[in-house]
Amino acid sequence: MDPIRNPYAPGAGQRPPELAGRDEQLDAFDIVLERVARGRPERSLLLVGLRGVGKTVLLNALRSAAVRAGWGTGKVEARPDQSLRRPLVGALHQAVRELGQSGGGQDQVLGVLKAFGQAGAASGARGRGRDRWHPGIAAPAAVGRADSGDIEIDLVELLSDLGGYAADTGRGIAVFIDEMQDVGVDDVSALCAAIHEIGQAGLPLIVVGAGLPHLPTVLSAAKSYSERLFRYARIDRLDAAAMEVALVAPAAEEGATWEREALAAMYAVTGGYPYFVQAYGKAVWDRAPRSPITAEDVAVAAPEAEAELAVGFFGSRFERATPAERDYLRAMADVAAGVLTGPADGATGAADESVATADVARALGKRPQSLSPARDALLKKGLIYSTQRGRIAFTVPHFGTYLRDHT
Ligand SMILES: Nc1ncnc2c1ncn2[C@@H]1O[C@H](COP(=O)(O)OP(=O)(O)OP(=O)(O)O)[C@@H](O)[C@H]1O
Ligand SMILES: [Mg+2]
Structure with a gap:
């Protein structure tokens, strides 16, 4: 069928044409937003799961939900051996800007944010990085707040101030952290301490993280009380019904259908793993001569999809190993x-x-x-x-x- 109209979207972080099987998480998050906005106790949320199950796209969908609720949001993708300080400044700057309401309160909180970023340069690169860092924050850096150079002290002060500012606006701030298992141990510790603090103060600021299945272990190694701070949502492969929605709904948009046997064959080859559903879906669509898509179309296209995954999804990772x-x-x-x-x-x-x-x-x-x-x-x-x-x-x-x- 026409490859130009192929709706499927294999790729890291690629928004799927239909976000199937995640209603439970989306609904639960709306409740979290509402509770936090009302100063009710809520734990921060962590999405954990294997590669390619859809953590990043779900994280992005949750961010959209927060934006729709009028919250300020920002996102960070953690990298191994990289400090969280500077990326966090960018994300939180975005969140403050989204909350809008320029004026004295905003300048003050942006000044603290700037000081927080500069403190990293002063301790890390002996002040040299200070000149090269352009946070794009016009407000003058605050003095004596979030600028000690100790990430735990600074982050507690920073997030408390931001939470207070968000409360003043009558809304909230949500910070999204992808690949959270790669956050360094000091930064994880500081994050836990800050989340603990803002939770106790009932401030409307939450952290939503996504990471590999061992993320809970990483967190509890840093702070023993971390288990009480976070609610873990295991993101898994789609069940057969959800996989069908993921395939059928986008096809229907293009006026095409899948035969029942074709869907059963798709579940057999993909195991319901979202990345594979998109990859096989794309290959099958291109190979199918016409709608409805049949089990034979799946059989014909499967080797092609497999070959592509062998290079892009598996091979690229295998090559990173000695x-x-x-x-x-x-x-x-x-x-x-x-x-x-x-x-x-x-x-x-x-x-x-x-x-x-x-x-x-x-x-x-x-x-x-x-x-x-x-x-x-x-x-x-x-x-x-x-x-x-x-x-x-x-x-x-x-x-x-x-x-x-x-x-
Ligand atoms: N609920 C879903 N329904 C249909 N397709 C989905 C769903 N979730 C994710 N996908 C698709 O699966 C693929 C992988 O998604 P994503 O990159 O979010 O996974 P991930 O868990 O973040 O993977 P990684 O651990 O490698 O970062 C993308 O092509 C995306 O479009
Ligand atoms: Mg991801």
Whole structure:
């Protein structure tokens, strides 16, 4: 069918033509916004899930909901080994601007924001960065507030002031942090302390984060009380009904339909993982000669979709691993396929293909300790995560199958 009218959208952070199966999270968030605006206690929200399940697009949808509610919003994408201070200034500046209401109160809070950003330069790059940093904030930097250089003190003061300002406007501020598992330990600690503080003061400011499944572990390692601050929403693959909506609704917009058998075939190949739903959907649409789309169309297009995923979704990640790390990944895939282990571990849940690190070592014929460097590097690169003590899993769905078939 006409590729120009192909509605499907595979790609990191690509807004899907239909955001299927997330009504529960969207509805819950509207309630959170309303409660926080009324000064009711609410925990900050974290979306956790594997690669490609739709955390980023859901985070963006929640941000839109906050904007619709009249809130000020800003977004940060965390990067490993990068301080959160400067990116946060940009995000919070945006939030203050969205709240509007120029005047004395706004200048004051922007001055604190500027001071917060400059304090990072002073401590980090011995003042040299100060000249090169252009926050675009005209207000003069405040003195003696959020500028100590200690991220925890500064962030508590900054978010308290911003929360107070938002309360004065009668609305709220929502800060969105993507890839939150990559936030450094000091910054995570500071964030938790600040969220704790504004929560106790009942100020209308919330943090909404998204990250890989081990994000809760990262947070509780930084602050033991973090579990009480956040509500975790597990973002998972779509069930069959939601996947059907994701495929059928965009096709209907273009006057096309899917046969029932075609949808069943799509669920079989994609497992309901949103990234795969979009990737296969796109390939099938281009290959199908006409509507309705049939199971045969899916069968014909599947190798093409798979080949594209092998390069773009899987291959790009595999290439980031060193030879030793690749051996480790392949051994994980073999163990997950049941080469060495017995039946699936009931405690970890059906969808969790976790394996014991001891089994991986056995598969490689090495001592577990000698494999720690490879394992730690893979954890840091976000390719694997620890599900519980002594067990690990791929962060990328279907990665084991890819490794067994293509490497
Ligand atoms: N609810 C949904 N319905 C249909 N398609 C979706 C849905 N959520 C996400 N997608 C699609 O899935 C793909 C991946 O989405 P997204 O980049 O948000 O995932 P992610 O969880 O942030 O992945 P990563 O961990 O790699 O950042 C995109 O192509 C997006 O359009
Ligand atoms: Mg993402």
